[in-house]
Amino acid sequence: MVVGGGHAGVEAALAASRTGAEAVLVTPEPDRIAMMPCNPAIGGVAKGCLVREIDALGGAMAMAADAAAVQFRMLNLGKGPAVWGPRVQADSDIYPGIMTETLNRSRVRIVPGMVTALEGGPARFTGVVLEDRTVVPGDAFVIATGTYLGGILYRGEERWPGGRAGGLTSTGLNRFISGMFHVERFKTGTSPRVVTSSLDLKALEAQESHDAGFRFSIESRRPIRSAMKCYLARTNSDTTAAVRENLHRSPLHRRAIEGRGPRYCPSFEDKVLRFPDRSDHPIHLEPISRRSRLSYLNGLSTSLPQDVQYRMVRSIPGFEKAEIALFGYAVEYTRLSWGTFDGTLKLTGTENLFAAGQILGTSGYEEAAALGLLAGANAGRVARGDGPLAPDPEEGYLGVMVQDLVGKGIDEPYRLFSGRAENRLHLRQDNAHLRLMDFGTGLGVLKGVRLELAADFRTAWTSVAAGIREQGLEPLCRRPETRVEEIAGILKTGFDPDSLRTAFYDVRYSGYLARHRRRRSAAREQWALAVPPLPEGGGGVSTEARQAIEKNRPRTLGEAALLSGVRASDMEALLLLALGRRCST
């Protein structure tokens, strides 16, 4: 039983159904499934890799992105493949249709309705209550309501309830969840959409697409071909002046919004405040779909009043006569606090309630979809009487993200960066299907054609890797100036170019990866140390952690690290205390 039909909800329902459970998706907007309220792009650095991981776990986002793509770029192409970022601009009109079709094909039952509460509890829930008080029964639940819980939208002096422009807000469920779990407020925002024909495109820099024969899904038949252009524009001192003169009208700076926004994706107001010396900020003009007359202004997220948005937009060369069709706004919403869920995305203290997507504090379609897949698969497993599983941070970005959310906690909307992975050189988009094959089959979500294709890839890769080893090409692969084409020339025997590339970079990165593994095993040794007695005054261990330790009495540091309430900083302090004690005896 999945509540919410966004990116998280869709993958959750599909994953649950792949585990063999009977999946039901409840959403008040069945005609707006997997909508993209923000910029219509899927992928990027780390995010693109996550989309490949979703594919490797049998999910739907990769295939849908391939099918809906109107433009493709491989970010960081000049750098090594561990940081390549495949990204598409998707046609946001057809994407929801593709997803709805996928749901239908997978026999997910879609129930229209707004959930206001859950039945049963506090440990075991038995059904969801809809607005008209009907109860839909279920064996396990995933809450994936995005920004809708207690959602409030802001623009200038205006303030109105909603999960996004033109959407609803969820007050009943917000009350229910906030009554059971610790929650906090986060904030995000979006940019104005302009009428494309009102712009002078010749004044802008066109951005070419890379037609590199790429596809996100190993199951997609044809590579992405581009159909539309993106453009690059730059703001100037008139744009920043418009902002500066009107800051007092911004809900953010009037402190009307208390929620924390993302630093990596700031509003334009924030950019002006934080970089007062700069006025030429890049703005990317992205088409919303083939059919739409509108384009999205990436980089100009703002919640200033409408007249100011006009002044800002029209100050940009090429935008003098721009018509704004939809204005930017900020949204503040409720998210579950740190410590309310574990590594399987099950809510603490419950047996069959999971959560996924923006409600966990993340931001972005890809993050939401991947978490949805995990929560849905685990809900499916619980419904069928199996235990839920947690992903390994050493084997994928999904695991990295879950570890960060559960272990470290976050202070702002969370987005994946490749730098968050400790072993980034291993977590590449090219080897996602190799890395996650075992987890996917174990979880019960990787089957059928997808599994066969992944297995074929593994076979091809194994044989190329053996070829490189047998012909003694490893030292050559490690040299900075060696190109993969050279190795191809030497190997001669028939091979698949994708698996050759993967095998080549496995060797190139192997020395650095080995170093990482050595460090990790040293860390594991430390995990085996006994938990030291905590000194008076704390010794740097937080009160929350101290309480968790006193209650659960873990024997080793490794056990302590898994407790909810013990943060990374507490682990550092515990480690120091443990080592200090060992030295003095």
Next chain:
Amino acid sequence: MSREGDVIVARATPPGLSALAVVRLSGPGCAALVEGLAQAPRGRLSGMRRALITIPGSGDMVALGWPPDRSYTGEEMVELICHGIPEGVAALLETLLGAGARSALPGEFTGRAWRNGRISADRIIELAAATETGGRVEPMDRAVSELLERVSGALETLEGAIEFQEEGFLELEDCRSRIEESVGAAERVLLMARRLQRSVRVFITGRVNTGKSTLMNLLCGERAALVDPEPGTTRDGARREVTMAGKRFLLADTPGFDGEGLDGKAFQLVLDEMDGEDVALWLSDRGEEPPGVLKATGARLLPVLSRSDTHRLEGLRVSSFTGEGVDLLKRELVGLVQAPGEQEVLEMVSMLREAVRWVEEAPEIASELLRQVESIAGGMSGIRPGRIAVERALKVLCVGK
């Protein structure tokens, strides 16, 4: 003048560059003072509360509120954790003073803790002792934290270039020069480490007239030992402090091994002095084995074939006459000696150089190397970026001075 009830403020982390700095306030009303500056709601910092706040002019920081029953001083306290840029911290202190706080007197935090029964007098003495030893290695600490600062800065630039390539504001060339600066900083740490190394004694031993004193002079670059072609001239072994490749040595000339009478007694005194920490050069122009009495001292033995211009024996050949082998001998000596932490610093230097080689071709590899350097440097300094728990453990030591 009610000094005791004042809100006092001080920087809790050592002055100078560090990744993070901690500023502490203590005294009733300090939470309200910070809340006011940050325009945060009243009560945001009361109790055990953690909040991200913005203080105008000082930017974003983490604030930790401590109620009296939990705090170090036994009073209401607030800790502000901000970037460790000295100018920024100074500006923050200025703002806090302007808002009514007063600079803490030396030892005042600990004094309040003692008055409120939070700490024993013994513990105060312990803290003072710890602070003293901390003071002695300060220049090294500063070099390490400067290295850490540079590496962290280079890493941040590099990561920015990787994650936000589309913003186009960060060039890999810029990253390259930042990593090169880090190499410089690491080399300075190496120098500091070597300066900290206590000088190693090198005893120049051998039979009478095997060229010991001449070699000593050559190694010192000046006339240190009395030289006389007459056998048995050196009686009071002259001693000289020299530096080779930044490492310190105490060279000691010794009387001939086979000397008699006074010389024999003097040599026995030298033998008594030697132990496993020392190095003994055994000079011979005939390839003779070092004598058992010398081996028994446990000193590290380095046999040298002296007067190599007069024979063709094989080994470490040194001639004071032609200068053959002197540089090689110096290198051998330098290689025998390790300054504390030197191995780690050398590793950092080589990883940073490797990072420079990769930065444009594969910045992800350069970044991996920088991360490892950051973690080594962080381990050496104890100020690992983001390692807030350690800051808290450290803070007690600084203000208590």
